[in-house]
Amino acid sequence: MSKSIIIIGAGIAGPVLAMLLKHKGFDAVVYERQPELRQAGIALNVSPQTFKVLNILGLAEKLIALGSQLEEGLTYSQLLGEIIGRNEGPARLRESLGWPLLVVSRSKYCEFLHSSARERGVEMHFSKRCVDVKQEGERVKATFEDGSEAEGDLLVGADGLHSTVRNVLFGKEPATYMGLVQVGGIGPIPEFFQPWKPTLYQSFGDGAHWLSTPINNTEMAWTATMPQPAEEREDWRRMSIEETKAMVKAVPVADWDYGVKDAVASATFVTKFGLYERPIADVWHKGRVVLAGDAAHPTSPHLGQGANQAMEDCYHLVRVLLKATPFTDASLEAAFTEYESIRHPVVIKSVGTAKKQGEARVLIGKEVCEKRDKAMKEAGGFDPERIKLQLELVQGPFQGTSEI
Ligand SMILES: Cc1cc2nc3c(=O)[nH]c(=O)nc-3n(C[C@H](O)[C@H](O)[C@H](O)COP(=O)(O)OP(=O)(O)OC[C@H]3O[C@@H](n4cnc5c(N)ncnc54)[C@H](O)[C@@H]3O)c2cc1C
Structure with a gap:
């Protein structure tokens, strides 16, 4: 079977799907x-x-060999000055499902996917910004910024x-700035964290939220989420080394206790980005x-x-395309409709919960933050709704044997 x-896009989904x-x-x-x-992004x-x-x-x-397998979760309240939750959820999940929760540098992950795709003979073309897509009969044509074109069956x-393909298909939807920015960094694991098992560490404070994990045996990645009225790219x-030095002094968590200030100070580079919401069609x-x-x-990243x-999309797309061969307009219509009907309800839950997480993490005012942290302490330091959904999501995209 050779259908072109x-x-x-050669981010995460593109090479895996190919x-x-x-x-x-x-x-x-x-x-x-x-x-x-x-080299972009954090982890x-x-x-x-x-x-x-x-x-x-x-x-x-x-892939597991490239990242850090999480063992524990730990939540600290800057306002209460204490650990408000600790568990071995990640280790238990690995025991029950046979696969870990891993954190890996995004750049390393991309390098790995690209080299694996190349080894398998996948053709990848760079400097090809798609600017238009047209369907002519049973063929689809992509036009690139350099004037070249590519044709395929789909x-x-x-x-x-910022999908161009989505904009071409459905028109450009306005994105709504969520009023939040994230500053993320990577640096050597500070001494404070050396005795720790690989831990998903979050710290709550007034007006900001901190999350960090090791990404391998020597480096740690972190993100601080905070409000910012002015929109951010x-x-x-x-960022450059100079920009990084300035940013680590200015970030509002730079003086936070319990390891946070050490990790911020040891960042070798940072990135800063605004969080936006887009409707899901x-x-x-x-x-x-x-x-x-x-x-x-x-989705927002929370x-x-x-x-x-994205990985679940790849699996289900290939599964429905196998059923749709030989491709006809009708078989593809049925395939894509099935793909959407399976994936849509899952991502609606995932994206919706991510948004709620962001809103709850960044509250402003001592009183309201202390109240949140006390409630979290009672709940074990982790939002039960988040844990419930995560346990549900990790069951996807299939149980037992793969259908492809
Ligand atoms: C540079 C970068 C860094 C990121 N860092 C992080 C991070 O640290 N943490 C996190 O949680 N998420 C990060 N993300 C988002 C994360 O990768 C995605 O949410 C997730 O992996 C879904 O993957 P995707 O393949 O759908 O999209 P993406 O990973 O965003 O990949 C999309 C790809 O399409 C390419 N592309 C875009 N427009 C065109 C066009 N017109 N023509 C051709 N190619 C095009 C992009 O250059 C990109 O390589 C990052 C995304 C990018 C692009």
């Missing part, structure tokens, strides 16, 4: 706007859904948050063009599910 499938398609006998070609893989949470999908390609264990827009660009396809990953369901939900 164009994939726009590898899965190739694995099942399809011919997939990836087009990425960047001239090369750029990604990788949960069992991703490992189940990568295991189909024999890549799960290799096209997948895996081009992220929605970008993951790493009910339909993610038109004709022979379909969306996957952030292009279909952009649940750590963006990359994992």
Whole structure:
């Protein structure tokens, strides 16, 4: 079977989808706007859904070796000056599901996916910014900024948050600034954390929230979320050394206790980005063009599910495309409708809970924050709604044996 499938975007979803398609006998070609893989972003949470999908390609264990497997969760209140929750949830999850909760540098993860795709003979083209998509009969044509074109039987827009493919299909939807920014950094693990097992550590304070984890044996990644009335770019660009030095002094958590100030001070680079909300459409396809990953369901990062939900999309898309061969307009319509009907309810829950998490994490005022922290302490330091949903999400995208 050789059906040519164009994939726009070589972030997380693009290369994985291409590898899965190739694995099942399809011919997939990836087009990425960047001239090369750029060092950007901080870290990604990788949960069992991703490992189940990568295991189909024999890549799960290799990814695990690149990151840090979490063992514990710990929550600290800056206002109460005490640990308000601690558990071994991540270790228990690994025992029950057989796959860990992993945190890995996003750049390392991308490098790994790109080199794995290349080893498997996936064709990837860089400096190819898609500017238009048109369907002509049973063929789809992508046009790139440099004037070149690519043609295939269908096209997948895996081009992220600012998806051009989504805009071409459905028009540009305005994004709403959520009034929050995140500053994230990576640096050597400070002495304070050296005795710790790999821990998902969060710290609550007045007007900001802190989250950190090791990303390997020597480095730690963190993000501080805080309100900012003025809009901030929605970008993951790493700042220069000078910008980083200035930022680590200015960030409102720079003097926080219990390891936070040490981690901020040891950052070797930081990034700062605004958080925006976009409506999630009910339909993610038109004709022979379909969306996957952030292009279909952009999310705020508070649940750590963006990359994992993208992986579930890849699995289900390949599964429905296998059923849809030989491709006809009708078989693809049925396939994409099934894909959306399975994925839509899951991402609606995931994106909605991520948004609520962000709002609850960043409260302003001593009294209201102390009240929140006391309530969290009673609940064990972690939001029960979040834990319940995470336990549900990690069951995806299939239980038992893969259908592809
Ligand atoms: C540079 C970068 C850094 C990030 N860092 C983090 C992080 O530290 N933590 C976190 O939680 N999430 C981060 N994210 C978001 C995270 O990767 C996604 O939420 C998630 O992995 C879903 O993956 P995706 O493949 O759908 O989208 P993405 O990973 O965003 O990939 C989309 C890809 O499409 C490409 N693209 C966009 N438009 C076009 C076009 N017109 N033509 C061709 N190619 C195009 C982009 O360059 C990108 O490579 C980052 C995203 C990016 C792009």
